[in-house]
Amino acid sequence: MRMNIDQLNDDCLCIILEYLTLPDQIAMARSSLRYEELLAEIVWRKPRYREVSISDDMLAPLNKEDYIYFFKLTSTYMEKLYIWNVHDKAFDSYLGRHLMRPELAFYLCLNLNNLRELCVTDNYMNNSMIQNVTKSCPHLHSLSVSSAYITGMFMVGLHNLQTLVARECSIEAEHLAELLAQLQLTTLDLTSNRYNLEQTILEAPAAGLLRLQRLGISDAQDCGFRIAEQLPQLKELVVSYHGVMAQDLHDMLDTTRQLVESSDTKFPKRLQSIMCNVVDVEVALEQITGLETRCPRESPKFCEILKIIYKCK
Template sequence: MERLNDDCVCNILEFLPLVEQIKMARLAQRFQELLCLIVWRKPRYRKVSVSDSMLEPLSKEDYIYFFELTSPAMEELYIWNVHKKAFDSYLGRHLMRPELAFYLRRDYSNLRELCIADENMNNSMISTIAKSCRQLRSLSVSSAYITGKYLTGLSNLETLVAPECSVELPHLTELLEQIPLKHLDLTSNRYPVEATILQSEGSKRLERLGLSDAQDYGFPLADSLPQLNTLVVSYHKVSTQEQLAMLETTRKRVERASRKFPQRLQSILCNVVDVEVALEQIAGLEKRHPRDTPKFNELLKIMYFLSNPQGGDKKSP
């Protein structure tokens, strides 16, 4: 091996399983450098999930060693079921994988997308991410302990998926005004966010939005945000009477409008067909008539698809 040039050595290393690659990295500085600078820079090592099958055979020591060497080059990282993977017994006696804090302390200078599915995420961890992931473009988290504090530290963030969080309205206002967000999902947020989104100038750059319990089935949002092309609205435990009442107020709002409302609406999808037909009729998109005895569901998810804004520049900040 010592007589082979770097290209030949890299070709050999690429054919080895990750366990063997790590052994080679520990064996000689040359092998470690070639793995870190060439082999582990390939796409399969830059886009990592903690559930990836290539990581399963690794001991905890090798697992940590791999992350320490490769984290600066990672571009996408998906972390979930950390507690399940950290322990091999329900008593939690034997650590098989590092806990969440380990991942957050790494150097992610090239990371663009980060997804963490862990209900123990909190504001302090968001602060750590903001310091270690300067180039982050997309963040997905879900935890009731996240209030939106420190999210403005992610100055390059374009996508924030934060369902079932507790984002507070002042932090949401700061986020919309200071960060170039294009995609925002605050479904099932602890606090109602619709009014804040409608009032913020920063919301005008949003291209995709998800939230819960929007007024009038989300029609005002669909009409008010000039760059929006997809709106997802969810409702949980809404009675039939409440749905019928909201359909009526939505119908009256559309009738009062002097133009098509929402103006750029092209199509609607809903998990409840009768609600979908009713909304399409109200918006002037559908000629089907609702059934005499329409069926409703207390769980609703509605997707609105809108045309591109006329004369608008979707790439503008």
């Protein structure tokens, strides 16, 4: 007895569709409205499709038209989306004549109503695209971006944002002050930012810093002592420096030692570990805070990149 596949009930069809490759699933979805609804409403709502990276192997076989079709149907169910270097993936020649993938703006204008986490690592990301994100991702909890064209403008429109990672950006003081005043951030990473933002953080209203547990910042004064002292609720503080000369390190360690000795706070007791990529500096900081008995050399080495991580109680 022969049976037409269209005579099967929805449950049986979904089981069959799940065994198909993604290109075949899309071909089936294009063949009839019923298959499109079954795939979009049931199959593509499964966990593996709710967390998507544009570098995922499952997307590689798709041509541009099917790729766009898939994203338009599934974007409303996505909870996490990771976008990496779109420009490199969009073109298959240095002249850019053959588009293989949509440009960055395509993703940020999708209906991402359920998205909770968005990571965009692309030098072409800019403020206007952040504005699009505020409209398309109203429930976003975590945003990670990396672009010199991002100044922090429009980010305050992400009312549910709890985690902001903006490495190698150009976040400006006025926009950061607005973010700290209006959002309840728990994680803030501003390492390698174009501008020094330490003072802006220190001057922020206490209410805006109340939930902040993890902070990353570059070029903080005195090895991050002032930040650690004034933000006692922090569980992790990352302070990074680039191209610090040996004499500058030596002077900064001396100043930090004096501040710790004259401080009435429990700063030394809050530190569980101090890690960096220059052994002499690590030993000196541990000695300053009472965690280490080794003696560093009289003058620390020059370092291209210095990263200090404070793990607090």
